[in-house]
Amino acid sequence: HQECYILGYECFKPSDDRIVSTQFSGEILVRNKNLGLNEFKFLLKAIVNSGIGEHTYGPRNVLMGREETPTLEDSHSEMDEFFQDSVQKLLSKFGISPREIDVLVVNVSMFASVPSLASKIVNHYKMRDDIKAYNLSGMGCSASLISINVAQSVFKHEKDRYALVVTSESLSPNWYSGNDRSMILSNCLFRSGGCAILLTNKWALRKRAMLKLKYLVRTHHGARDESYGCCIQTEDSKGMVGFHLSKDLPKSAARCLVDNLKVLAPKILPIRELVRFTLVVMARKFETRHNKQGTGTGEPSKKPVINFKTGVEHFCIHTGGKAVIDGIGENLKLTEFDLEPARMTLHRFGNTSASSLWYVLGYMEAKKRLKKGERVLMLSFGAGFKCNSCLWEVMRDLNECDNVWSDCIKDYPPKTLVNPFLEKTFVGTNLNASWEKFLVHSEDETVRCQHTSNPLGNGAIVETNDGRILVLRRSNNVGEFPGHFVFPGGHPEPEEIGIFSHDTLEPAVLHRKVAEEMFDSIIREVVEETGVPTESLCKPVFIGISRRELNVRPTAFFFMKCSLESEEVQKLYSSAQDGFESTQLHTVSKEELENLAWKMPGCHHGGYALFRLMVDATK
Numbered sequence: 266h267q268e269c270y271i272l273g274y275e276c277f278k279p280s281d282d283r284i285v286s287t288q289f290s291g292e293i294l295v296r297n298k299n300l301g302l303n304e305f306k307f308l309l310k311a312i313v314n315s316g317i318g319e320h321t322y323g324p325r326n327v328l329m330g331r332e333e334t335p336t337l338e339d340s341h342s343e344m345d346e347f348f349q350d351s352v353q354k355l356l357s358k359f360g361i362s363p364r365e366i367d368v369l370v371v372n373v374s375m376f377a378s379v380p381s382l383a384s385k386i387v388n389h390y391k392m393r394d395d396i397k398a399y400n401l402s403g404m405g406c407s408a409s410l411i412s413i414n415v416a417q418s419v420f421k422h423e424k425d426r427y428a429l430v431v432t433s434e435s436l437s438p439n440w441y442s443g444n445d446r447s448m449i450l451s452n453c454l455f456r457s458g459g460c461a462i463l464l465t466n467k468w469a470l471r472k473r474a475m476l477k478l479k480y481l482v483r484t485h486h487g488a489r490d491e492s493y494g495c496c497i498q499t500e501d502s503k504g505m506v507g508f509h510l511s512k513d514l515p516k517s518a519a520r521c522l523v524d525n526l527k528v529l530a531p532k533i534l535p536i537r538e539l540v541r542f543t544l545v546v547m548a549r550k551f552e553t554r555h556n557k558q559g560t561g562t563g564e565p566s567k568k569p570v571i572n573f574k575t576g577v578e579h580f581c582i583h584t585g586g587k588a589v590i591d592g593i594g595e596n597l598k599l600t601e602f603d604l605e606p607a608r609m610t611l612h613r614f615g616n617t618s619a620s621s622l623w624y625v626l627g628y629m630e631a632k633k634r635l636k637k638g639e640r641v642l643m644l645s646f647g648a649g650f651k652c653n654s655c656l657w658e659v660m661r662d663l664n665e666c667d668n669v670w671s672d673c674i675k676d677y678p679p680k681t682l683v684n685p686f687l688e689k690t691f692v693g694t695n696l697n698a699s700w701e702k703f704l705v706h707s708e709d710e711t712v713r714c715q716h717t718s719n720p721l722g723n724g725a726i727v728e729t730n731d732g733r734i735l736v737l738r739r740s741n742n743v744g745e746f747p748g749h750f751v752f753p754g755g756h757p758e759p760e761e762i763g764i765f766s767h768d769t770l771e772p773a774v775l776h777r778k779v780a781e782e783m784f785d786s787i788i789r790e791v792v793e794e795t796g797v798p799t800e801s802l803c804k805p806v807f808i809g810i811s812r813r814e815l816n817v818r819p820t821a822f823f824f825m826k827c828s829l830e831s832e833e834v835q836k837l838y839s840s841a842q843d844g845f846e847s848t849q850l851h852t853v854s855k856e857e858l859e860n861l862a863w864k865m866p867g868c869h870h871g872g873y874a875l876f877r878l879m880v881d882a883t884k
Contacts (some may be wrong), residue, residue, distance in 0.1 A: 431460075
């Protein structure tokens with residue numbers, strides 16, 4: 266009776282009148298009178314680069330234009346629509362009466378009603394008086410595995426029980442209507458969804474079961490202030506409640522994942538892999554010691570990576586966003602085949618919070634990937650900060666396709682995941698994914714690039730008071746050069762100084778304002794991307810224009826001194842306004858910069874060359 270089996274699960278698919286396309290998302294954003302032009306552009310960029318497709322679902326009150334005035338009824342009706350659909354379908358599919366359910370665990374993090382949502386389900390389905398009902402709130406996106414753990418704990422002490430786990434999130438009352446960039450991002454990422462899971466510990470039903478729980482590991486870093494505050498519901502400066510995502514989130518998630526997998530790995534991986542990894546780690550430590558003593562080769566070996574694929578066939582990853590999927594894939598050295606279920610789930614259903622894992626599992630089942638005896642690893646993250654994982658064993662070949670993916674699985678994976686709004690916006694420019702198709706065959710670059718736009722970008726080589734240079738690592742969520750090392754920069758914004766067309770100002774005034782914006786904009790970009798205050802920056806010095814060879818796009822480069830030490834800059838970076846565009850700030854020496862420059866995009870490599878010319882000229 267101590268085993269925990271999944272008999273089945275039912276993911277919720279809202280009705281088509283709740284579909285949220287990119288264009289409709291833009292219309293919702295326009296309704297927010299607190300957003301300026303820059304915030305609107307920031308959000309639109311985040312949406313089109315998020316990996317979320319055109320057929321995800323939102324809450325009705327937002328679709329009806331009432332996101333700023335939600336009612337209690339909105340929250341209840343959102344939950345009722347899910348509860349009365351998925352729970353009913355699941356119980357009917359297995360011929361189980363609601364009165365046969367012994368344990369009920371409900372997790373909805375952002376809506377805690379009285380009576381509880383668990384009581385609402387008990388009342389609607391007229392369940393037994395002695396049912397053990399648990400209602401979890403505030404657990405975040407990792408809550409469904411916590412709910413599984415609660416049911417598992419009951420199973421260890423009671424025989425022949427059925428447990429129903431119901432997992433979802435309430436979006437209706439949690440729309441943020443302010444303009445704090447660290448809080449408006451959640452509006453773009455989360456979508457409506459939910460899942461009901463039927464579990465049992467009945468030995469007689471093991472052959473009907475889909476999956477058997479082998480191990481479950483929970484890691485909680487709430488004792489660390491940085492981790493606790495990286496993902497938190499709070500008020501902005503105007504008193505508007507929202508969900509704050511700090512710059513420390515990627516670091517906190519990575520640290521929590523490592524600690525979780527340290528516990529899980531010895532339980533699920535074969536001894537040969539554990540021995541291999543231990544020997545590689547010891548060899549690297551030995552090599553590092555010799556290098557420090559000057560007796561080694563001087564070149565450190567690659568960081569050891571444990572191979573989870575020796576003990577796991579399938580990876581069920583929380584669809585927290587494109588960067589989350591990319592990060593886990595990189596850390597665990599997973600292939601695109603391994604990451605496909607998570608990427609496709611993010612594209613089709615978005616981030617449905619705690620229920621997202623089950624949509625990923627549904628994709629695997631619909632693709633007929635799951636065979637008897639294979640193992641499925643689930644990984645999820647949640648506010649607090651938590652990382653939870655579990656390993657399931659497939660109990661039988663799952664070749665049927667009767668789930669939420671049934672009507673669209675033949676269309677996945679699509680030929681491209683590029684957002685159609687991105688294609689529409691950038692057609693004819695060098696930011697389009699297929700920009701080379703717009704080039705004209707000619708030696709004359711003005712003819713060759715006549716059909717591409719030529720916006721002037723800007724970049725800055727910023728030197729701290731202790732002689733270090735600031736370099737950013739681009740986020741994987743941006744459209745241009747994701748994951749690359751770059752200097753801070755962007756492009757001038759004519760709208761910042763009231764220029765909306767060339768016909769609104771006299772030529773002399775226009776030219777003066779454009780020249781002023783050239784210098785003002787680079788200061789603004791450095792402040793927004795690094796978090797350093799304007800008063801710490803000296804007046805920028807224009808050092809030249811770098812131009813890409815392929816599409817001749819120009820970038821004006823400047824040199825700036827910063828009065829702060831590199832350590833002070835690192836602390837300020839965590840609160841940078843445009844922190845979403847990068848994942849890390851590096852402060853490097855001039856010698857280190859020379860090696861790093863070769864890894865930069867062409868225009869930034871050219872910026873480094875201009876910097877070298879400036880340095881040589883001042884000697």
